[in-house]
Amino acid sequence: MxxxxxxxxxxxxxxxxxxxxxxxxxxxxxxxxxxxxxxxxxxxxxxxxxxxxxxxxxxxxxxxxxxxxxxxxxxxxxxxxxxxxxxxxxxxxxxxxxxxxxxxxxxxxxxxxxxxxxxxxxxxFTLTHLTAVQALYMRLKLAKPSAPDTSSPKKTVLIWGGSTSVGHHAVQLANLSGYRVLATASASNHALLRELGAAECFDYKDPNVLDRIKKAAGNQGVYAAFDTACNNGSTEVCIDAIRPRGGIVVATLPLAHDLVNRRKDVKVEFLLVYTLMGYALRFANAIDFEAIPEDRDQSYxxxxxxxxxxxxxxxxxxxxxxxxxxxxxxxxxxxxxxxxxxxxxxxxxxxxxxxxxxxxxxxxxxxx
Missing domain, CATH: 3.90.180.10 (Medium-chain alcohol dehydrogenases, catalytic domain)
Structure with a gap:
């Protein structure tokens, strides 16, 4: 009953x-x-x-x-x-x-x-977890934990804002999916991020953070990036960190035109977790999203x-x-x-x- x-x-x-x-x-x-x-x-x-x-x-x-x-x-x-x-x-x-x-x-x-x-x-759990899922698997098209990427050396993924609620999930998921994870956060959170699976961590306030990320990524560079913070120039750094042959950056806040066109070889995309509902919506009375039934199917x-x-x-x-x-x-x-x-x-x-x-x-x- x-x-x-x-x-x-x-x-x-x-x-x-x-x-x-x-x-x-x-x-x-x-x-x-x-x-x-x-x-x-x-x-x-x-x-x-x-x-x-x-x-x-x-x-x-x-x-x-x-x-x-x-x-x-x-x-x-x-x-x-x-x-x-x-x-x-x-x-x-x-x-x-x-x-x-x-x-x-x-x-x-x-x-x-x-x-x-x-x-x-x-x-x-759900909203922040599914935001990370949407970014990593629906937009960046990474391998999933059930069938992780087996590339050698590992592909490098940058998570900007690893200690945010969304970053907490993104770091774990990217690591479980077989990628080498670079993450930014305050220095006090670096130990926690390493426990979650980050290979190297960087202080987001460091004026040389971009150079340090590029050095850590090595010759193959950053394969993809996820900006969970979207403040103080973080999206610009994510775009500039992508390897010379290009890649994808996803962000959790709307993007200015100059950011979207910052590099021709880098696709930059704003995502909204509510598109997992599968229907068209208007977010914050300002931004229209068409229905994306595939998002709902993938969430299910x-x-x-x-x-x-x-x-x-x-x-x-x-x-x-x-x-x-x-x-x-x-x-x-x-x-x-x-x-x-x-x-x-x-x-x-x-x-x-x-x-x-x-x-x-x-x-x-x-x-x-």
Missing amino acids: PAEIPNTVRAVVASPDLGKPTLEDLPFGTREDVKHLGADFVAVKNHAVGLNPSKTPVVIGSDGAGVALTAGSSVKHIKAGNRVAGMVYGASSTVQGAASEGLLYDAANLWVMPPGMSDAEGAA KWVTEELPALLQGWQEGVGSPRYKPANLRVAHGLERVHEGLRTLAEGSYSNEKFVYTVQEKYILPPIC
Whole structure:
């Protein structure tokens, strides 16, 4: 028997003037898209929400984790009662967002958590992980961990911002995929990045960082680069670091015309993880993206085929034998989500992911 779906849920609603968000009761079980569940969707009771820093006011509540209540007829990898984590296009509608007690997920961006993973770890995972997946495998076309690149010597991949939430995943994935990883970060984070798989690390504030990267890359040069930070000239350095015969750079923020055309032999591309939804969208009321159904298809394949192998044997706070968790800052209650959003806006955090449990007085669910 499917679990009972509540008629209403509490959710964090953004203020039109970008002031303090409000906590409101919204319809859920009475919505037509919930009563007549689409074949590819899953209704989830949320236990935790991950917050993500953004330079725009539109993304609140994209990452979540909880328990599947019911699944559409085409969903094969998730059943009612499974503990799941996933991503939605948060703050894109008046009823959908992960900072809520219940919501619908597209099954292509939803996955079953391993038994040892906590709700907080699950809620901190999907958006940043799939951003790295999109960059490395859908745009840079790198080999996947299940069939790593076997070139000798190894091809070199540059991850700018290795200690960011996205960089944390990109460094691990590129290493598991058989590439030699060069990463930038503050010097205090270099030891951690080496543990994640970086072969060499560089201080992004070093005025000679480009020369040092080129020297470390050797004669074969940098094969591809991923700029997760996109500030203080980082994309320019990534472009200039690419080997003489050219390559590809992907970035997580929109690109100026001069950057796109900085080198004729280097393709430079802005990516947006929300294209994994598969439909056309307008991001930040400014940038239009056409539907990319191939992105959604590849995301579905990743969460059903590649991800389970990476997370097998996961232990809370430790990770799996192949994959390590991010540092978390966990607080409790949707009532306090605005505090985390304010901290993100102020930038008073480093090398950690913010997670809020849905309930203020949180009782850990049994891990089974």
